Amino acid sequence: MPGQDEPGLGSDAADPLVRPYVITQGRQNSGTVRLDMISVVIAARAEVDEMALEPEQIRILELCRRPQSVAEVSAHLDIPVAVAKVLLGDLIGRGYVLARAPYTTQSPVSRDVLQAVLDGIQRL
Protein backbone atom coordinates (compact mmCIF):
# COMPACT_ATOMS: atom_id res chain seq x y z
CA MET A 1 0.00 0.00 0.00
CA PRO A 2 1.53 3.31 -0.96
CA GLY A 3 2.07 5.88 1.74
CA GLN A 4 1.99 3.34 4.52
CA ASP A 5 5.49 4.20 5.59
CA GLU A 6 5.09 7.91 5.06
CA PRO A 7 6.97 9.80 7.75
CA GLY A 8 4.39 12.52 7.41
CA LEU A 9 3.12 14.92 9.97
CA GLY A 10 0.25 13.66 12.02
CA SER A 11 0.79 10.09 10.89
CA ASP A 12 -0.09 9.08 14.40
CA ALA A 13 -2.12 11.60 16.31
CA ALA A 14 -1.36 9.88 19.63
CA ASP A 15 2.40 10.46 19.33
CA PRO A 16 3.72 13.25 21.52
CA LEU A 17 5.05 16.24 19.63
CA VAL A 18 8.80 16.06 19.29
CA ARG A 19 11.02 18.85 18.12
CA PRO A 20 12.06 18.18 14.53
CA TYR A 21 15.76 17.63 14.87
CA VAL A 22 17.91 18.85 12.06
CA ILE A 23 20.10 15.78 11.90
CA THR A 24 17.20 13.38 11.77
CA GLN A 25 15.63 15.53 9.07
CA GLY A 26 12.54 15.82 11.16
CA ARG A 27 11.94 12.11 11.31
CA GLN A 28 10.58 10.56 14.44
CA ASN A 29 11.18 7.02 15.50
CA SER A 30 8.77 5.30 13.15
CA GLY A 31 8.26 2.43 15.54
CA THR A 32 9.46 -0.18 13.06
CA VAL A 33 12.34 -0.90 15.40
CA ARG A 34 11.69 -0.66 19.10
CA LEU A 35 14.91 0.47 20.67
CA ASP A 36 15.44 0.70 24.40
CA MET A 37 18.06 2.86 26.05
CA ILE A 38 20.03 -0.33 26.71
CA SER A 39 19.32 -2.18 23.49
CA VAL A 40 22.75 -3.31 22.33
CA VAL A 41 23.70 -2.43 18.77
CA ILE A 42 26.56 -3.55 16.57
CA ALA A 43 27.58 -2.72 13.02
CA ALA A 44 26.66 -5.49 10.58
CA ARG A 45 29.21 -6.80 8.13
CA ALA A 46 27.58 -5.11 5.19
CA GLU A 47 28.60 -2.96 2.25
CA VAL A 48 27.87 0.57 3.36
CA ASP A 49 26.84 3.32 0.98
CA GLU A 50 28.25 6.21 2.98
CA MET A 51 26.88 8.76 0.53
CA ALA A 52 23.38 7.86 1.67
CA LEU A 53 24.15 8.44 5.33
CA GLU A 54 24.33 11.37 7.71
CA PRO A 55 27.81 12.11 9.12
CA GLU A 56 26.50 11.08 12.54
CA GLN A 57 25.45 7.73 11.15
CA ILE A 58 28.92 7.09 9.77
CA ARG A 59 30.29 7.87 13.25
CA ILE A 60 27.76 5.46 14.74
CA LEU A 61 28.94 2.68 12.40
CA GLU A 62 32.56 3.31 13.45
CA LEU A 63 31.57 3.31 17.12
CA CYS A 64 29.52 0.13 16.73
CA ARG A 65 32.36 -2.06 15.55
CA ARG A 66 32.15 -3.19 19.14
CA PRO A 67 28.77 -3.74 20.82
CA GLN A 68 27.37 -0.53 22.34
CA SER A 69 24.14 0.34 24.06
CA VAL A 70 21.90 3.05 22.62
CA ALA A 71 22.76 5.14 25.69
CA GLU A 72 26.49 4.84 24.91
CA VAL A 73 25.95 5.85 21.29
CA SER A 74 24.03 8.86 22.54
CA ALA A 75 26.73 9.81 25.06
CA HIS A 76 29.67 9.34 22.67
CA LEU A 77 28.07 11.34 19.89
CA ASP A 78 26.68 13.89 22.33
CA ILE A 79 23.18 13.62 20.93
CA PRO A 80 19.94 13.01 22.86
CA VAL A 81 18.82 9.40 23.25
CA ALA A 82 15.72 10.08 21.13
CA VAL A 83 17.91 11.27 18.24
CA ALA A 84 20.24 8.29 18.57
CA LYS A 85 17.22 6.00 18.37
CA VAL A 86 16.06 7.58 15.11
CA LEU A 87 19.51 7.42 13.49
CA LEU A 88 20.00 3.82 14.66
CA GLY A 89 16.51 2.80 13.58
CA ASP A 90 17.37 4.04 10.12
CA LEU A 91 20.66 2.11 10.08
CA ILE A 92 18.88 -1.04 11.26
CA GLY A 93 16.31 -0.56 8.50
CA ARG A 94 19.12 -0.46 5.93
CA GLY A 95 20.69 -3.61 7.38
CA TYR A 96 23.83 -1.77 8.52
CA VAL A 97 23.26 -2.28 12.22
CA LEU A 98 21.93 -5.22 14.26
CA ALA A 99 20.25 -4.82 17.63
CA ARG A 100 19.49 -7.02 20.59
CA ALA A 101 16.70 -6.17 23.00
CA PRO A 102 17.58 -5.99 26.71
CA TYR A 103 16.42 -8.30 29.44
CA THR A 104 13.11 -7.17 30.83
CA THR A 105 11.13 -8.01 33.92
CA GLN A 106 8.30 -9.09 31.63
CA SER A 107 10.47 -12.11 31.01
CA PRO A 108 11.88 -12.68 34.51
CA VAL A 109 15.59 -13.21 34.67
CA SER A 110 16.69 -16.75 35.29
CA ARG A 111 18.77 -17.89 38.24
CA ASP A 112 21.60 -18.46 35.77
CA VAL A 113 21.58 -14.81 34.76
CA LEU A 114 21.48 -13.67 38.39
CA GLN A 115 24.38 -15.97 39.21
CA ALA A 116 26.34 -14.65 36.22
CA VAL A 117 25.73 -11.06 37.37
CA LEU A 118 26.83 -11.98 40.89
CA ASP A 119 30.00 -13.67 39.61
CA GLY A 120 30.73 -10.73 37.31
CA ILE A 121 30.48 -8.20 40.13
CA GLN A 122 32.57 -10.35 42.45
CA ARG A 123 35.33 -10.52 39.83
CA LEU A 124 35.67 -6.73 39.73
Add this chain to the structure above:
Amino acid sequence: MASNDSEPGEHIPAAIKILIAGGFGAGKTTLVGAVSEITPLSTEEVMTEASLGVDDLSGVEQKTTTTVALDFGRITINDDLVLYLFGTPGQDRFWFMWEELSLGALGAVVIADTRRLEACFPSVDFFERRGIPFVVAVNCFDGAHRYAEHEVREALNLTGQIPILLSDARSRDSAKQVLITLVRHVADTMAAPV
Protein backbone atom coordinates in the same frame (compact mmCIF):
# COMPACT_ATOMS: atom_id res chain seq x y z
CA MET B 1 14.98 -14.07 26.53
CA ALA B 2 14.17 -11.23 24.19
CA SER B 3 16.41 -11.15 21.19
CA ASN B 4 16.24 -9.65 17.76
CA ASP B 5 17.64 -11.50 14.83
CA SER B 6 21.37 -11.51 14.43
CA GLU B 7 23.56 -13.07 11.82
CA PRO B 8 26.04 -15.77 12.74
CA GLY B 9 29.42 -14.35 13.59
CA GLU B 10 27.98 -11.06 14.77
CA HIS B 11 27.39 -11.90 18.36
CA ILE B 12 25.53 -9.29 20.36
CA PRO B 13 25.44 -9.43 24.15
CA ALA B 14 22.20 -8.65 25.95
CA ALA B 15 22.07 -5.85 28.48
CA ILE B 16 20.55 -5.65 31.92
CA LYS B 17 20.35 -2.62 34.19
CA ILE B 18 20.47 -1.64 37.81
CA LEU B 19 19.28 1.79 38.92
CA ILE B 20 21.19 3.93 41.38
CA ALA B 21 18.82 6.39 43.00
CA GLY B 22 18.99 8.99 45.74
CA GLY B 23 18.81 12.69 46.37
CA PHE B 24 20.92 15.29 44.62
CA GLY B 25 24.57 14.96 45.63
CA ALA B 26 24.02 11.70 47.54
CA GLY B 27 26.81 9.98 45.62
CA LYS B 28 25.03 8.23 42.75
CA THR B 29 27.62 8.96 40.09
CA THR B 30 30.43 8.34 42.57
CA LEU B 31 29.12 4.82 43.21
CA VAL B 32 28.69 4.18 39.48
CA GLY B 33 32.25 5.38 38.86
CA ALA B 34 33.64 3.18 41.63
CA VAL B 35 32.63 -0.05 39.86
CA SER B 36 32.22 0.93 36.20
CA GLU B 37 34.79 -0.30 33.68
CA ILE B 38 34.34 2.94 31.76
CA THR B 39 34.45 6.50 33.02
CA PRO B 40 30.77 7.23 33.70
CA LEU B 41 29.11 8.62 30.60
CA SER B 42 26.38 11.19 30.51
CA THR B 43 23.50 11.15 28.10
CA GLU B 44 20.67 13.56 27.58
CA GLU B 45 17.05 12.99 26.95
CA VAL B 46 15.02 15.91 25.64
CA MET B 47 11.43 15.93 26.80
CA THR B 48 8.53 18.13 25.97
CA GLU B 49 6.66 19.50 28.94
CA ALA B 50 3.74 17.33 27.86
CA SER B 51 5.81 14.30 28.85
CA LEU B 52 6.40 15.78 32.26
CA GLY B 53 2.88 15.01 33.33
CA VAL B 54 2.12 18.66 33.85
CA ASP B 55 -1.59 19.14 33.77
CA ASP B 56 -1.67 22.05 31.43
CA LEU B 57 -4.60 22.45 29.09
CA SER B 58 -3.45 25.69 27.53
CA GLY B 59 -2.41 24.11 24.26
CA VAL B 60 0.52 22.83 22.29
CA GLU B 61 1.99 26.24 21.61
CA GLN B 62 2.83 26.40 25.31
CA LYS B 63 5.07 23.34 25.20
CA THR B 64 8.66 23.80 26.17
CA THR B 65 11.46 21.29 26.24
CA THR B 66 13.46 20.09 29.20
CA THR B 67 16.74 18.27 29.11
CA VAL B 68 17.36 15.52 31.60
CA ALA B 69 20.89 14.21 32.07
CA LEU B 70 21.57 10.62 33.04
CA ASP B 71 24.93 9.29 34.17
CA PHE B 72 25.70 5.66 33.62
CA GLY B 73 28.46 3.09 33.74
CA ARG B 74 29.07 -0.38 32.40
CA ILE B 75 30.27 -3.73 33.75
CA THR B 76 30.88 -6.51 31.23
CA ILE B 77 29.63 -9.67 32.92
CA ASN B 78 30.57 -12.14 30.18
CA ASP B 79 30.46 -12.50 26.39
CA ASP B 80 26.70 -12.62 26.50
CA LEU B 81 25.80 -10.13 29.21
CA VAL B 82 26.52 -6.48 29.96
CA LEU B 83 25.33 -4.73 33.11
CA TYR B 84 24.54 -1.01 32.99
CA LEU B 85 24.27 1.12 36.09
CA PHE B 86 22.09 4.19 35.70
CA GLY B 87 22.16 7.06 38.13
CA THR B 88 18.58 8.28 38.15
CA PRO B 89 17.70 11.96 38.40
CA GLY B 90 16.75 12.57 41.99
CA GLN B 91 14.37 15.45 41.54
CA ASP B 92 10.64 14.92 41.83
CA ARG B 93 9.88 16.58 38.54
CA PHE B 94 11.67 13.83 36.65
CA TRP B 95 9.38 11.03 37.77
CA PHE B 96 8.33 10.38 34.16
CA MET B 97 11.91 9.44 33.46
CA TRP B 98 11.88 6.85 36.20
CA GLU B 99 8.92 5.09 34.65
CA GLU B 100 10.85 4.42 31.48
CA LEU B 101 14.14 3.77 33.24
CA SER B 102 12.66 1.35 35.74
CA LEU B 103 11.10 -0.82 33.04
CA GLY B 104 13.01 -4.05 33.00
CA ALA B 105 15.43 -3.04 35.75
CA LEU B 106 16.90 -5.92 37.72
CA GLY B 107 16.74 -3.86 40.88
CA ALA B 108 17.79 -0.59 42.47
CA VAL B 109 20.17 0.88 45.00
CA VAL B 110 18.82 3.82 46.99
CA ILE B 111 21.66 5.92 48.34
CA ALA B 112 20.77 7.58 51.61
CA ASP B 113 22.72 10.68 52.57
CA THR B 114 22.58 10.96 56.37
CA ARG B 115 22.94 14.73 56.12
CA ARG B 116 19.59 14.79 54.30
CA LEU B 117 17.94 11.47 54.91
CA GLU B 118 14.56 12.74 53.70
CA ALA B 119 15.99 13.27 50.19
CA CYS B 120 15.80 9.54 49.52
CA PHE B 121 12.14 9.14 50.64
CA PRO B 122 10.74 9.60 47.10
CA SER B 123 13.08 6.90 45.75
CA VAL B 124 12.06 4.43 48.45
CA ASP B 125 8.36 5.19 47.79
CA PHE B 126 8.81 4.72 44.07
CA PHE B 127 10.51 1.34 44.19
CA GLU B 128 8.16 0.04 46.91
CA ARG B 129 5.12 1.03 44.84
CA ARG B 130 6.51 -0.52 41.67
CA GLY B 131 7.57 -3.72 43.39
CA ILE B 132 11.16 -3.25 42.21
CA PRO B 133 13.61 -4.96 44.59
CA PHE B 134 15.99 -2.47 46.19
CA VAL B 135 18.59 -2.09 48.89
CA VAL B 136 19.47 1.05 50.82
CA ALA B 137 23.11 2.09 50.90
CA VAL B 138 23.81 4.67 53.59
CA ASN B 139 26.63 6.76 52.22
CA CYS B 140 28.87 7.62 55.13
CA PHE B 141 30.19 11.07 54.37
CA ASP B 142 33.18 12.25 56.33
CA GLY B 143 32.12 14.34 59.26
CA ALA B 144 28.43 13.52 58.93
CA HIS B 145 26.51 11.99 61.79
CA ARG B 146 26.73 8.20 61.73
CA TYR B 147 23.44 6.45 62.15
CA ALA B 148 23.06 2.82 63.10
CA GLU B 149 21.29 0.58 60.62
CA HIS B 150 18.18 0.29 62.77
CA GLU B 151 17.91 4.07 63.04
CA VAL B 152 17.89 4.37 59.26
CA ARG B 153 15.40 1.51 58.99
CA GLU B 154 13.07 3.28 61.39
CA ALA B 155 13.47 6.63 59.70
CA LEU B 156 12.68 5.13 56.29
CA ASN B 157 9.98 2.84 57.72
CA LEU B 158 11.47 -0.16 55.93
CA THR B 159 10.47 -3.75 56.55
CA GLY B 160 13.10 -6.17 57.81
CA GLN B 161 13.40 -7.74 54.36
CA ILE B 162 14.96 -4.67 52.75
CA PRO B 163 18.74 -4.81 53.22
CA ILE B 164 20.44 -1.69 54.57
CA LEU B 165 24.20 -1.25 54.31
CA LEU B 166 26.54 1.38 55.58
CA SER B 167 28.79 2.18 52.63
CA ASP B 168 31.33 4.48 51.11
CA ALA B 169 30.37 5.26 47.50
CA ARG B 170 33.99 6.13 46.66
CA SER B 171 35.29 2.69 47.52
CA ARG B 172 35.13 -0.03 44.89
CA ASP B 173 34.93 -2.78 47.51
CA SER B 174 32.10 -1.02 49.28
CA ALA B 175 30.21 -0.38 46.03
CA LYS B 176 30.74 -4.03 45.01
CA GLN B 177 29.31 -5.15 48.34
CA VAL B 178 26.25 -2.97 47.78
CA LEU B 179 25.65 -4.50 44.33
CA ILE B 180 26.24 -8.05 45.55
CA THR B 181 23.74 -7.49 48.37
CA LEU B 182 21.22 -6.21 45.82
CA VAL B 183 21.59 -9.19 43.47
CA ARG B 184 21.25 -11.61 46.40
CA HIS B 185 18.18 -9.70 47.55
CA VAL B 186 16.71 -9.98 44.03
CA ALA B 187 17.29 -13.74 44.17
CA ASP B 188 15.58 -13.93 47.59
CA THR B 189 12.64 -11.88 46.30
CA MET B 190 12.23 -14.27 43.38
CA ALA B 191 12.32 -17.29 45.69
CA ALA B 192 9.74 -15.89 48.08
CA PRO B 193 6.10 -16.66 47.31
CA VAL B 194 4.27 -13.53 46.20
